[in-house]
Amino acid sequence: MKMNKEEIVEKILELKQKRNAVILAHNYQLGEIQDIADYIGDSLGLSQKAAQVEAKVIVFCGVHFMAETAAILAPDKTVLIPDKNAGCPMAEMITAEEMREWKKNYPGRKVVCYVNTTAEVKAECDICCTSSNASRVVESLEEEEILFAPDKNLASFISRTSKKRIIPWDGYCYVHNNIHANHITLKKNLHPDAEVWVHPECRPEVIDLADKVFSTGQMIKEARITEKNEIIIGTEAGIIYRLQKENPSKKFYSAKDLALCSNMKKINLKKVLRSLEQMVHRVEVPAEIREKALGSIQRMINI
Ligand code: 13P
Ligand code: SF4
Numbered sequence: 001m002k003m004n005k006e007e008i009v010e011k012i013l014e015l016k017q018k019r020n021a022v023i024l025a026h027n028y029q030l031g032e033i034q035d036i037a038d039y040i041g042d043s044l045g046l047s048q049k050a051a052q053v054e055a056k057v058i059v060f061c062g063v064h065f066m067a068e069t070a071a072i073l074a075p076d077k078t079v080l081i082p083d084k085n086a087g088c089p090m091a092e093m094i095t096a097e098e099m100r101e102w103k104k105n106y107p108g109r110k111v112v113c114y115v116n117t118t119a120e121v122k123a124e125c126d127i128c129c130t131s132s133n134a135s136r137v138v139e140s141l142e143e144e145e146i147l148f149a150p151d152k153n154l155a156s157f158i159s160r161t162s163k164k165r166i167i168p169w170d171g172y173c174y175v176h177n178n179i180h181a182n183h184i185t186l187k188k189n190l191h192p193d194a195e196v197w198v199h200p201e202c203r204p205e206v207i208d209l210a211d212k213v214f215s216t217g218q219m220i221k222e223a224r225i226t227e228k229n230e231i232i233i234g235t236e237a238g239i240i241y242r243l244q245k246e247n248p249s250k251k252f253y254s255a256k257d258l259a260l261c262s263n264m265k266k267i268n269l270k271k272v273l274r275s276l277e278q279m280v281h282r283v284e285v286p287a288e289i290r291e292k293a294l295g296s297i298q299r300m301i302n303i
Pocket of ligand 1: 236
């Protein structure tokens with residue numbers, strides 16, 4: 001039977017209660033998903049939420065590494081991802097084997113891994129970080145030389161304020177790396193009074209043009225308190241939906257209209273419904289990997 005959007009939403013809400021489930025959604029999710037989510041946030045906020053919620057089931061609307069982090073932090077809960085192919089290409093740019101080989105070339109160095117990595121890679125690292133705490137995590141280490149994987153742009157952003165030598169892995173996010181300086185200048189010409197906020201996964205020349213560099217969660221917070229009425233946003237365009245919805249008197253322009261993460265957009269209402277109906281797709285992390293990866297994540301949370 002074909003259901004309309006309202007019927008699908010109604011069914012999701014009904015099943016959510018029946019299963020004792022919560023829906024967590026990343027800031028880049030489709031508007032229809034943000035509208036039914038119990039909590040929307042950035043990578044750090046979502047993983048913390050996963051560890052705190054009392055529900056038995058977490059329907060994670062985001063990409064695979066985020067659901068995996070939730071599964072690591074909440075092993076007693078059932079974590080479901082509505083589309084098992086919603087991966088993060090950047091997270092797949094380094095494997096655990098590559099990480100082990102890389103570390104051999106730099107004996108004694110501490111390894112920081114961005115949360116956008118697989119659980120196997122996290123298990124090989126000393127400490128994890130997200131876009132909202134990367135500099136703080138690096139500065140918390142005593143060592144002067146740090147290996148950082150996989151995002152070379154985030155590594156370069158940290159280097160701007162750190163005296164440490166950051167040795168980057170050659171990874172990047174295809175969405176942020178495709179936002180170029182000319183996209184920013186073009187939008188700046190169209191909206192000369194607008195402030196420019198960009199994500200630290202952007203290229204260095206884009207960071208140079210920004211007024212502020214924020215994680216997605218920091219953008220959401222700052223949008224509520226800024227006195228600026230117009231802001232150009234240099235990150236995945238899905239965040240504009242939430243920014244605009246929460247701040248109707250302000251104007252948010254995407255630095256690049258087609259800055260879309262196709263992986264994030266794989267999740268839709270129908271798939272969330274199927275996820276709750278069939279309890280698919282379960283995200284599980286083998287115990288020994290989980291234990292080591294949890295160490296990296298926990299060391300970050302403790303800072
Ligand atoms: P945030 O932690 O800032 O939400 O970033 C996650 C991400 O995947 C950015 O592309
Ligand atoms: Fe990964 Fe980039 Fe998509 Fe974020 S926007 S999930 S880093 S591919």
